[in-house]
Amino acid sequence: MRVTFLLDDEQVPEDDPGFDLPYDAASPQMEHHVIHATRGLGHDVRVFPLGADAHGTVTRIAAGRPDVVWNLVEHRRGDRRVAVHVPSLLALYGLRCTGSSSAALALTCDKALATRLVGDLGLSVPEGFVVPLGTARAVGPMVFPMIVKPRYEDGSEGISLRSIVRTKEALLERARFIHQSLAQDALCQRYIDGRELSVGVLGNARPEALPAREMVFGLRHAGGPAIATELAKASKTYSEKWRITYERAALGSELARELAQFAVEVYRALEITGYGRVDFRLDEAGRPYFLEANCNPDLRPRVFGVIAGWAGLGYGALLQRILDLSMAGDGVSGT
Amino acid sequence: MKIAVLLDGRRSRDGGGAGFVAATLRGLGHAVRVESVATEPRPVLDRLAGQPVDLVVSLVRPGGARPRLAFELAGALDLMRIPYTGVGPQGLLVGGDLARARQVARLAGVPVADARGGKGRALSVLVLGNRQPEVFPACECVGRGARRTWRRAGLSPDDAAHVAAMARRIHGELDLGGYHRIDLCLPPGLPPGGAPCFVAADVRPMLDPALARALYAPLDPAALLRRILSLGLRRPRPPEWAVAEDGERA
Numbered sequence: 001m002r003v004t005f006l007l008d009d010e011q012v013p014e015d016d017p018g019f020d021l022p023y024d025a026a027s028p029q030m031e032h033h034v035i036h037a038t039r040g041l042g043h044d045v046r047v048f049p050l051g052a053d054a055h056g057t058v059t060r061i062a063a064g065r066p067d068v069v070w071n072l073v074e075h076r077r078g079d080r081r082v083a084v085h086v087p088s089l090l091a092l093y094g095l096r097c098t099g100s101s102s103a104a105l106a107l108t109c110d111k112a113l114a115t116r117l118v119g120d121l122g123l124s125v126p127e128g129f130v131v132p133l134g135t136a137r138a139v140g141p142m143v144f145p146m147i148v149k150p151r152y153e154d155g156s157e158g159i160s161l162r163s164i165v166r167t168k169e170a171l172l173e174r175a176r177f178i179h180q181s182l183a184q185d186a187l188c189q190r191y192i193d194g195r196e197l198s199v200g201v202l203g204n205a206r207p208e209a210l211p212a213r214e215m216v217f218g219l220r221h222a223g224g225p226a227i228a229t230e231l232a233k234a235s236k237t238y239s240e241k242w243r244i245t246y247e248r249a250a251l252g253s254e255l256a257r258e259l260a261q262f263a264v265e266v267y268r269a270l271e272i273t274g275y276g277r278v279d280f281r282l283d284e285a286g287r288p289y290f291l292e293a294n295c296n297p298d299l300r301p302r303v304f305g306v307i308a309g310w311a312g313l314g315y316g317a318l319l320q321r322i323l324d325l326s327m328a329g330d331g332v333s334g335t
Numbered sequence: 336m337k338i339a340v341l342l343d344g345r346r347s348r349d350g351g352g353a354g355f356v357a358a359t360l361r362g363l364g365h366a367v368r369v370e371s372v373a374t375e376p377r378p379v380l381d382r383l384a385g386q387p388v389d390l391v392v393s394l395v396r397p398g399g400a401r402p403r404l405a406f407e408l409a410g411a412l413d414l415m416r417i418p419y420t421g422v423g424p425q426g427l428l429v430g431g432d433l434a435r436a437r438q439v440a441r442l443a444g445v446p447v448a449d450a451r452g453g454k455g456r457a458l459s460v461l462v463l464g465n466r467q468p469e470v471f472p473a474c475e476c477v478g479r480g481a482r483r484t485w486r487r488a489g490l491s492p493d494d495a496a497h498v499a500a501m502a503r504r505i506h507g508e509l510d511l512g513g514y515h516r517i518d519l520c521l522p523p524g525l526p527p528g529g530a531p532c533f534v535a536a537d538v539r540p541m542l543d544p545a546l547a548r549a550l551y552a553p554l555d556p557a558a559l560l561r562r563i564l565s566l567g568l569r570r571p572r573p574p575e576w577a578v579a580e581d582g583e584r585a
Binding site: 055086092107110120 | 377380403415438443
């Protein structure tokens with residue numbers, strides 16, 4: 001199969017733009033693992049950065065007549081709201097791509113909208129409201145403590161321990177920080193104290209949930225963090241200091257089934273296809289609350305690869321499954 | 336300005352809005368080319384990249400054989416950094432899908448009438464603007480089918496204010512911008528302070544002269560198009576455009 005990878009510009013190494021150097025199992029870069037493993041499956045792999053000229057890039061890709069474009073673009077010069085349209089541009093050129101359409105990416109990118117849509121399914125979501133960019137109005141249920149986060153970011157960007165607020169003044173201060181630092185609305189939600197869980201999902205029309213993973217905060221009861229902050233996700237030193245680990249979630253069978261069903265319903269409602277991840281908080285009573293859905297989850301072997309392994313799917317088989325799913329259906333409708 | 340008017344097949348067949356728009360734009364002194372994306376959008380995008388324009392006027396409507404073509408095109412234009420008129424991709428995705436629009440409005444706490452408009456006066460308002468939308472005087476739909484038309488609705492000042500406030504609220508909740516039409520229902524016996532109900536949003540309303548005269552008064556059609564062009568050029572741009580433009584200037 002001819003597989004063309006489309007990446008964020010900074011993910012393409014200047015000294016190895018084709019990812020031809022030997023595989024390094026210790027590489028922290030997701031793209032490195034996915035590209036080498038895909039090549040290892042026997043596919044004919046090419047790599048393109050999106051670049052400043054998106055149209056030029058897509059026309060060059062189309063000229064190579066790939067069977068599928070593996071879309072790993074997450075942002076465009078830091079802006080996720082524009083990057084969600086990459087599948088649309090590919091679809092307009094008749095190119096199939098892995099993962100979700102632009103519609104799903106747009107729905108999930110807007111956490112406020114996604115939360116409302118999930119809540120409309122009758123599933124539990126934290127109460128909340130948006131403080132729009134350029135305003136200082138908090139109009140909505142003030143149920144403290146609350147967490148204030150960027151409406152459109154991913155990977156816990158813009159989330160720190162200061163995101164949890166206990167007064168209206170602190171909430172507005174944090175909203176102002178998000179307005180100023182990320183130039184977007186602030187989403188304020190009731191903070192759910194409890195366990196942080198993620199469920200990977202694979203599939204199109206009949207999605208299947210993988211076993212849940214838990215982000216364990218080892219020192220949460222000793223003054224350590226209890227939320228997935230930007231630092232907790234990005235810094236190994238910080239994670240080690242506060243004993244933050246990722247483990248297969250120990251859940252009773254009934255709760256595991258409930259969470260899997262919840263994740264699949266979210267996946268369908270937000271039109272996610274191919275692969276994705278749904279994040280939850282489990283409150284102290286054991287009730288799962290939707291946090292967000294991610295159409296571009298971390299596909300590194302030690303992240304999604306481990307989760308797939310719990311379901312008996314090896315890393316190569318996981319990537320092949322994602323490719324196969326992209327070839328199912330018309331694949332180029334972009335819808 | 337160099338302007339490309341994009342049509343879908345349905346719009347090409349009716350010949351009304353598109354011809355009027357192209358002729359009016361030419362009358363305003365713009366260099367206009369008309370492109371149809373009905374069957375194959377790729378050559379149109381290639382021409383937009385190879386023969387750049389200052390602005391795209393997309394008359395591609397949601398629905399039809401490829402319901403999200405308007406959304407896809409708007410997203411592609413954003414990626415290509417080509418300005419265009421009207422509602423952006425998020426608004427086309429949400430507002431351009433009747434069921435989704437009504438769902439999102441309802442979830443935002445907006446009263447929603449049944450899909451046929453419910454009991455009461457059927458009103459339509461044109462909304463022009465991006466972050467600070469201007470709501471035009473409400474019109475009332477009279478007649479059915481091909482004989483359907485609009486006339487200015489005689490509303491009390493209170494009702495007119497409520498209609499305008501609701502239209503602005505829906506504009507924000509559905510992430511609309513540029514120009515669009517919102518259909519509302521004013522239930523009979525609405526108490527003072529009562530809210531009109533949302534029926535639907537038309538994210539790519541027809542721009543033909545007959546409708547323009549009724550719905551878009553007091554603007555004449557040419558003035559209306561000038562406003563739409565201006566809003567397209569001033570539509571909030573993705574932050575990355577500014578970065579790219581700075582980089583290119585440097």
